[in-house]
Structures are given as structure tokens and as C-alpha cells.
Amino acid sequence: MGKTVIELQGIRRDFIVGDETVHALRGVSFSISEGEFVTIMGSSGSGKSTLLNILGCLDTPTAGEYYLDGISVRKMSKNKRAILRNRKIGFVFQNYNLLAKTTAIENVELPLMYNADISSAERRQRAIAALQSVGLGDRMEHKSNQMSGGQMQRVAIARALVNNPAVILADEATGNLDTRTSFEILVLFQKLHAEGRTIIFVTHNPDISSYSSRNIRLMDGHVIEDTVNTDILSAEKTLAELPANEDD
Amino acid sequence: MNWSNLFKISLKALSNNKMRAFLTMLGIIIGVAAVITMIALGQGAKKNIQDEISGMGSNMIMIHPGGERRGGVRLDPSEMQTLKESDYEVLRKENLFLAGISPNVSMSGQLVSGNSNYPSSVSGVGTDYIAIRQLNVAEGEMFTETDIRKSAKVCVIGTTIVDNLFPDGSNPIGRIIRLNQVPLKVIGILESKGYNSMGMDQDDIVLVPYTTVMKRFRAIDYLEGIFASAITEDMTDLATADIEEILRRQHKLKDSDPDDFMIRTQQELSEILNTTTNLLTTLLACIAGISLLVGGIGIMNIMYVSVTERTREIGLRMSVGARGIDILVQFLIEAILISITGGILGILLGCGASAAVRWLGNWPVAIQPWSVILSFLVCTFTGVFFGWYPAKKAAALDPIDALRYE
Ligand SMILES: Nc1ncnc2c1ncn2[C@@H]1O[C@H](COP(=O)(O)OP(=O)(O)OP(=O)(O)O)[C@@H](O)[C@H]1O
Numbered sequence A: 001m002g003k004t005v006i007e008l009q010g011i012r013r014d015f016i017v018g019d020e021t022v023h024a025l026r027g028v029s030f031s032i033s034e035g036e037f038v039t040i041m042g043s044s045g046s047g048k049s050t051l052l053n054i055l056g057c058l059d060t061p062t063a064g065e066y067y068l069d070g071i072s073v074r075k076m077s078k079n080k081r082a083i084l085r086n087r088k089i090g091f092v093f094q095n096y097n098l099l100a101k102t103t104a105i106e107n108v109e110l111p112l113m114y115n116a117d118i119s120s121a122e123r124r125q126r127a128i129a130a131l132q133s134v135g136l137g138d139r140m141e142h143k144s145n146q147m148s149g150g151q152m153q154r155v156a157i158a159r160a161l162v163n164n165p166a167v168i169l170a171d172e173a174t175g176n177l178d179t180r181t182s183f184e185i186l187v188l189f190q191k192l193h194a195e196g197r198t199i200i201f202v203t204h205n206p207d208i209s210s211y212s213s214r215n216i217r218l219m220d221g222h223v224i225e226d227t228v229n230t231d232i233l234s235a236e237k238t239l240a241e242l243p244a245n246e247d248d
Numbered sequence B: 001m002n003w004s005n006l007f008k009i010s011l012k013a014l015s016n017n018k019m020r021a022f023l024t025m026l027g028i029i030i031g032v033a034a035v036i037t038m039i040a041l042g043q044g045a046k047k048n049i050q051d052e053i054s055g056m057g058s059n060m061i062m063i064h065p066g067g068e069r070r071g072g073v074r075l076d077p078s079e080m081q082t083l084k085e086s087d088y089e090v091l092r093k094e095n096l097f098l099a100g101i102s103p104n105v106s107m108s109g110q111l112v113s114g115n116s117n118y119p120s121s122v123s124g125v126g127t128d129y130i131a132i133r134q135l136n137v138a139e140g141e142m143f144t145e146t147d148i149r150k151s152a153k154v155c156v157i158g159t160t161i162v163d164n165l166f167p168d169g170s171n172p173i174g175r176i177i178r179l180n181q182v183p184l185k186v187i188g189i190l191e192s193k194g195y196n197s198m199g200m201d202q203d204d205i206v207l208v209p210y211t212t213v214m215k216r217f218r219a220i221d222y223l224e225g226i227f228a229s230a231i232t233e234d235m236t237d238l239a240t241a242d243i244e245e246i247l248r249r250q251h252k253l254k255d256s257d258p259d260d261f262m263i264r265t266q267q268e269l270s271e272i273l274n275t276t277t278n279l280l281t282t283l284l285a286c287i288a289g290i291s292l293l294v295g296g297i298g299i300m301n302i303m304y305v306s307v308t309e310r311t312r313e314i315g316l317r318m319s320v321g322a323r324g325i326d327i328l329v330q331f332l333i334e335a336i337l338i339s340i341t342g343g344i345l346g347i348l349l350g351c352g353a354s355a356a357v358r359w360l361g362n363w364p365v366a367i368q369p370w371s372v373i374l375s376f377l378v379c380t381f382t383g384v385f386f387g388w389y390p391a392k393k394a395a396a397l398d399p400i401d402a403l404r405y406e
């Protein structure tokens, strides 16, 4: 196994709602190495999104240590964390979170806009490459509202890829999509995995776990299962076996 | 700082939300334009009246017969005949503070010249009158002391009279006009002064030696008033006191007797008029202030309504790595662009509206630089503040909280 990308030590996250405290995460510890494709599963409310948001530096843990690429995130300033999100993390949301009225290419360029080291020519070229790699080379000038859900999710994935992140985080990236489109997205993630990227994929769907290399199961804010999957199925094959859409 | 990219981002965000940008701008445009126009109207009216007052001679003193009028009490005609020619002569000889002094008796009648006739009022005055009223003789000349001594049948007329009695454009100098059958020779024409702010035609004027009016037309031995002018404006009070003393002595009034004449100065008149115009300006300034407030509330509203939408946008931008400062700079650039564009458009609209009022409504306007600057600053400040403040609040959130904001 490669070097450790993510290391969590006793991560806790409490939400205070009124005068009640919700313990969303009650001490989560694990580490993830470079090149792993990890699915995180668990019932609704088990803390999956909360965990992923912390991994993505979108949220701050109440307690515990989080090392990303060996650096302690807890001790970082807000600005440093923003730079970390910009350079090391690609986040894919269930509801895509694209900029409205904005073309696919501009959405994909967005992370690079906040990186002064990248020239506009390089930015464009990398955005084009990212869009092509998700199969949207012909939809670059389409606006967010002129695309299907699957296409929007691909744009979001391209946006997560464009900064060449150390880790790609996806929260129910296929949750809003039909089976076929879900598998198309899954094919994409497997391709990224094959390229050596580190992926953490939160999902409700137990079937998806067999397409990843490792499976972490959460319950009530605890890790209750952490298994390595040696028999990884090919999403491409499954997709080929799926009955074709009626109108295809 | 990544200025050029942030500038691009701001422009993009603005062009993606043209309606929001326009509505925000509208508040600023209306606020700025209203303030500029209202203040220009108020100040224009004020300046107009002030010019007119100083045009009438700010040193002017008017003496009228009869004591201080008591509301609603009808005066005995004899009380209105207390000013005599001798009073005028003594004042003229003894008062050291006067630059000029002229009696005044007036009458009205029909002026006739050839086939033309025109009803007018005629002022019987002395030679100093034109200096006191700051009139100028454009052609010919004013009558002289000799004319006055001889009760000469001469007159000096304003351009309205010229236009009405000599419609063919012939030169009136040396011509004879008739006033109530009495022939008068035109010896001078006054420079045109146009209309005053009350809409009175200041060129509808006929000046005749006062002796001519008193003896040849009205057969009276009293004056209806005396006009005088102090040497300087500062000497008006001294001159007034001196006039009062001389007239009381002339009229043999005891210490306990009230004055049987009344002295008014131009200063008092201008103070009254100033109070009125100040009231007008205050009123217009209030309307302008309200417009500014309404504009400001408009800006606040549109900014506030867009907070939810924009907070999500901020969350999204932060989730892909925008720092708090990037967000703030983007929103500041947007707000500044909107506010400054709106402010400039507002200034143009305000100046345009003022000019339109001047040309269409024939109302005097005077655009005040301070009102331009003030309204521009207030509106741009409001715009920038309400553009920046929600951004500052949102940028302080964790990205996930901003994304979930509702
Ligand atoms: N912002 C918040 N404020 C208060 N409580 C929260 C907040 N976010 C999450 N929680 C609580 O934390 C717990 C875990 O939520 P989380 O969203 O992580 O669940 P999940 O595993 O992603 O569920 P799902 O599969 O339905 O998305 C839940 O009980 C939820 O009510």
C-alpha cells in the first residue's frame, strides 16, 4: 500500500440543537492510503455526510485529529483550509452544487480561478481535459440548466478533478440519478481509481460497495465495520449487462 | 491577491444576475437623481429671488406715509398725506448716509401713440430713481433737475411700452406720446430687466418727473412715498435712524407721538423672502432625503432578498477553495461597480432632469456640487455596505453552513 493520505484519530462532531446535543460522530479513527477507493455506508443519520464534510474541510470536528497528507487540519487557519480545499480536495455533492447560469467549462474552471499560480490558458486547457475525461467534451458551453442530472454530476466530478486533488470525496454522488446513469458515474470513478486516485465515496446503496477496494460502515457515529474488498467488480461490465433504456 | 481573476468572477456574477444588479442600481439612481434635482430646484428659486433683491438695490430704503398699520383698521385719507415735498428736500439736504433719494407719486392711465394705445401705470420720480432701482438708460437720457423744476412733459419708458406703442419698430426717442390727453416727449428708453420671480413685467414702466405728475396730472401736494438708497448696505441702519429723526422733527412730533410715516428697508424685505425660500429649500431637501431613504431601502431590500441565494453561492465558492478574503473582494468589486455605475447614472439623470425643468418648466435651477457629492457618497456607501455586509457574514461561516443556509 502507498503512503497514508488521510488519518483520523478520535474524530467527534457534536451539533447543538436548542438545548440538546446531537452526537453525529462519536470518535471515528481510521486511515486511508493513496490509491484506495473507499465506500462509506451506513443507515440514514449514521453520520456519513458529517464525516465526509470533515474530511473535505467543509466542517470542523468538535474533537479529534485529522491529518491530510501528514498535516494537522485542526491547527490550520481558515485561509489555510481554504487553500487545502483548493489544492488537495475534490468534493462531489449529491445535489451537484454548480453555479447557476454558468457554462460547464466555467464551472469546472472555478477552483482554478482561486489559484493565482495558474494562467488562464492553463486553466482553460485543464478544464477542457477534465470535461473530456468525464465524457462531456461536447457539452462545454452548456449552462447548468441546459443539462441532465447525470451530465451535471459529471460536470461536478470534472470540477473535483480539475485541480488534480490528493483525494476525491463524493457524498451520494449517484443518489439523485437513475440506475443506469449511476453506473455510468461509477464507471467514471473506477476509471479514476485505476489512474491511481484516492476516492472516498459515501453511498446508501450496498451494491456499490462491491465496486470499491474498501468498505467502511458507520452506525450512530461509530465505525462498526472496515473491510478490504479483494474481489472488485467492474462497473463497466454491469453497465453493459443492464437492460437498455426503453427510449435508447 | 488574485485581483484579475476576482475581477472576472465579479463581472461574471454581475452579468449572470443583470436584473438584481439593475434593481440595486435603480435604488441608487433614483436616490441620487432625486436629491440633485430637488436641491437644484430649491437653490435655483432661492438664488433667483436673491439676485432679484440685490438687482432691486440692496441698500434701498422706502418711506411711506401713515404710521404702522394696525391690522384691518382703515386709515383716514389725511393720514396718507403726511409726506410732503419739503420732507424730501430736507432729507436730501441733511441726511449724510444717503447715496440717492427720490420722491414717488404714481398714477395710471392710457398711453396713446398714433393708433397704438396701452394702459400703464406711471411713476412720478426724481432723477436719483434709476440709480436707486438699479435701472439703466439704454437709449436717450434720463430727465434732469431742470425738467423737474419746470414740471417738464417728458418721459423715460421701458421696452414693453416701446413694443406696444411703437409696434412698427420706429425709434421712439423724441416722439410724443399722450397720457390722458397730455402730450409727453419720450427722451429715454430703459434697459430691459425681464420678468421678476413674481411674474411681474419689470419693463412695463413709465418714468415722469414727479412734479409733472403732482401738478399737471393729479394736482396734489403730498408724496406717496420716498425711495432712497444708503451709501452702503452697512449704513442702512444709520440712514434709517437719521431719516426717522429728521422726519419726526419736520413733522413736529412730540416724543409721545407715534411716527406718522413708515420706513422699510430692502434688507427686511430680503429677510422675509429668504425665510420663504429657505422654507422651500428645506421642504425640497426633506423630499430629497425621503427619496434617498427610499432608494437606500430599495438597495437594502434587493441585497437582503438575495442573501440566501448568495450565501449558497458563497458556500459553493468556499467549498472549491475560495478564501474569506476572496469572497469579500468579489462582493466588494460587485457592489462598487453597481454603486458607482448607479451613482454616475443618477448624477446624469439628476442633471438631465434639472436641465429639463429649466427648459420646459422655465423654473430657475442651480445644481449644487455638494448635493451631487453628498447623494453620490450616501448611495454608493449604502450600496457598497449592503453588498459587503452579507458577504462578510457568509464568509465567516464554515462552507457547509453557508451551503445549507436558508
Ligand atoms: N447541521 C446540523 N445540525 C444539527 N444536527 C445535524 C446537522 N447535520 C447533521 N446533523 C445530525 O447529525 C446526524 C448525522 O447526520 P448525517 O447528515 O451525517 O447523516 P447521514 O449518514 O449522511 O444520513 P443520510 O444517509 O440520510 O444522508 C443526524 O442525526 C443529523 O440529524
Ligand SMILES: [Mg+2]
Residues within 6 Å of the ligand: A048, A049, A050
Ligand atoms: Mg448524508
